[in-house]
Amino acid sequence: MPRVIKSPEIRSAELLDCAQRLFFERGYDNTTVNDIIREVGLSKGAFYHHFASKEALLEALSARLARDSMAELQPMLEDPSLDAIGRLNALFAGSRQLNVELAPQLRRTFFVLFRPENLALFHRVDLAARELVLPAIADLLRKGTEEGALDVPDPEAFAEMLLQLRLIFRDVTQQALRQAELGQIEEAAQMLDERLRLYGIAIDRLLKLPDGTIKAVQPGFSRAFLEAG
């Protein structure tokens, strides 16, 4: 059989697809670079030509997931039938839907990514996601302020603050996942729901909206995220 020559982009995408499948099936720790190259049919040298390490592969994978999520959420951020508040609520609703659809994979990814020894990796992944999302949120806040739907003194700085605040969910989600592992799903779901509700109120207040305007949580979301299999 003749050797198939593929472009570097196609090879990278194949490696990412394969890694995603194996990480999600077996977990990150239980997947080796050897497992991945065996499945894809590449040499170790060829693998390291694309990715410096297994960590670099996970980082690229997370960036791709962030890009894909952003592509799904973009229409909500630009929906001409909605004002800024409607768009923010549509963004949260869309994000919840994605979180439930991808729950089993996300739970496993978060479990790896939120570990103390993966702090540097988490930080890089967060930076990638932040760079992608920040301009869209700042734009939304700018337009919302111009339209009088909300009120921030500095759209860029306030967009950064909203994104900074969401990092509280690194510890909170980790705690909920641990509780859920111990079978305490109800307590975990209640705790996560409540923290999401308070995050929504914090956003309301930062944007000068009445408490309860931005719906960061909906009944049943946390339970569905923690249980969906």
Next chain:
Amino acid sequence: MPRVIKSPEIRSAELLDCAQRLFFERGYDNTTVNDIIREVGLSKGAFYHHFASKEALLEALSARLARDSMAELQPMLEDPSLDAIGRLNALFAGSRQLNVELAPQLRRTFFVLFRPENLALFHRVDLAARELVLPAIADLLRKGTEEGALDVPDPEAFAEMLLQLRLIFRDVTQQALRQAELGQIEEAAQMLDERLRLYGIAIDRLLKLPDGTIKAVQPGFSRAFLEAG
């Protein structure tokens, strides 16, 4: 001369005092464990009995600085002549004063601590500071809500959010220090002042206070912090 036997606490404190002086004089990178034990007159084995590494020493030093700062700021947090808003403003004023008094040392410490390769160290130092400060802030928010001076739905969670938001100053301070190093003190001071002003407004809004109530910045602070030598 007879060998002087000192208690482990006194030895640890001596090592911390010496390390603090050397780190502040020469910088963290330019100080070795050998430098420190030579000055204190201890063997390497004895040093590692107290601290597992130079990093562990810096972590202990940061925890001590946080404790000392907290001890200085505690009276403001408990001043019976002030309401919750007065206490928060006194806390920021006291913190600014400490920042200017210790500016040369703090600038050097931040320069080390905010480097990407020291992220894990920064995180541990921040956790130590957070554990120390969180209960005091939560208490202040609880009393302030009871007295009607401010209004938060959950003092613990909102205290966590205020502390989470302040982490924006990791990047912002690093940027200001870099600009100042390049001689652009005026631009750096203006940028830092403005970000502190916006942080103050964010706190106002989270606590349901009119914009401008909490004074996180005062004219001249950032310039003094960046220039004090």
